[in-house]
Amino acid sequence: MRRQEDKGRSQEVQLLLAERPRNRFVRGSLYLLLALIMVSWTFGDLQVDELFSTHRLRxxxxxxxxxxxFPLHGKEWDWGVALxxxxxIFKREGLEATLSTLGISVVAILLAGFFGSLMALPAARNLACSEPFLPEIRPPPLRARVFYALLAPVTxxxxxLLRAIPEYIWAFILLAVMGPSAWPAIVALAIHNTGILGRLQAETVENVNPNPLSALRGLGGKRSQLAAVGLLPLLLPRGLLYLFYRWETCVREATVLGMLGFSSLGFWITDARARLQYDRFLFFVLLGAAVVLIGDFISAFLRRIVRKA
Amino acid sequence: MILCLMIAFVWAYSHLGLRGEDLHPSSGGLKVLGEFAARALTPALTSEADFVPEGTRPLLYIALSSARTTLFFAAAGMSLGLFLGIVLGFFSSTSWWAGDFGGVRRSSPSRILGRVLFPVLYGGSRVIINLMRSTHEVLWAVLFLTAFGLSNTAAVLAIAIPYGGTLAKIFSEMVDETTREPAHALRGAGASGLQTYSFALVPQALPDMIGYSFYRFECALRSSAILGFFGFPTLGLFIRQSFSSLNYGEVWTFLYVLLGMVLIFDWWSGAVRRRLAP
Known part of the structure; x- marks a missing residue:
């Protein structure tokens, strides 16, 4: 009796196992990724032990x-002197570099937020169609149909494309075009993040509750009016969340972009490295880490405020 | 809030001493831009250098082999990062020891373990994660370059450390957001913390975790290409070289290879995430 019950139960388990959600594509992708990782470790010319050879250790x-x-070279460690x-250094270069790193990230993310939101509108399939939020009564003219069929996919x-090219490469090219100022870093960050924020915002637009917008449209509102009156208040909280979330990344990238020659922290990192002043080099790397941590903290704080409101 | 953002914008703008007219490229810049953009549709298929030393590999071979290196660095760095992320993610998630699990009747040594050891482990791994994440992969790479000299392993480590930290943070958040009932059931049946974690909590978060890992893989590809700018043999190295020798056609060739790889991964990770979505 007991054994039979067990058998039935194990059959149930077998059935559950057989019916568990599976997807051949996902499974294949995982195997492919695993194979890629194994291939990369075998053929990637990665000699881990070489990292600990004598000249490396030297x-x-x-x-x-x-x-x-520097003042402590060859002496006992003394916190007072080190501090x-x-x-x-912080007074001489660090503070200025920290502030300009933050400044670059702020200008860049706000520009990206603005252009990203603008580009999100034609990228959202429910807004960029011939009759947004209402059923079509009669088929629109051919020109409008072609235009709206292309608008969302093209955007x-x-x-x-904007987000596929890394910020660093954008900045590298823009530096040659614009000459040295903070603008290449800002524009590079703004371009990349416009791509990301635009896509995220477009998805929010597509998931928005259509009822208020249908009503507005039914009253004869134009698309721009729908966006300004109907969509903006619905999108703002989520848009701000995304904005602050991307701002964290912007601070990270702004630090690094300085290595191309802008006055952010990265500039001083390369400068110190080129002069072989490793003590200053490490100081600026650590300062960069501190700036990023502070940025993360501010961003988390602001996101909490937005979530509560 | 909006007002604060505007004030922040104005402050940052004035602090950086930005001027609108600087945004317009100079005439020299416009020339560079024109010459660069003119080659967009005609990327180079053979080397454009005036003098090609004997025995140089053809351009397309260089492009494909550097793409291969980019991919390998990304994959190797990502695999290490995943390992770090899974291990640290376990310690920095609270759902397998905190909260109502304290109420389960336990012997006193394990109660001490739960009260003291787990919170300490949790705090420690949080600190480690944040330290790993706070430094950009490029800075890790430069740090390793300065400390060890040029080595492929350094590039892999530079990707693995910040990515491991980020993966650990996201993984632990995903696991902690799942429902706790299955965990309580397993816990009541006598399962240990690790067993509860891996058989009741992780399976619920697994689709999200896989989807996010694919997305990070795409990011790793971009990071790996960037590391080339610092001397590693990935795409960035050749982009920089060709750009500074004014061989813009070659730059476009490398850019298209990079773009192609990133677009393939973008599609791939998107497809995986769509299929994993409930």
């Missing part, structure tokens, strides 16, 4: 000895 030793703050050394593809 490099590491030299680095570690020179990474001590006053750090303070001096979406443009957004993909």
């Amino acid at each position: 490099n590491l030793n030299r680095f570690l000895s020179e990474v001590r703050p 006053s050394w750090a303070q001096e 979406r593809f443009a957004l993909i």
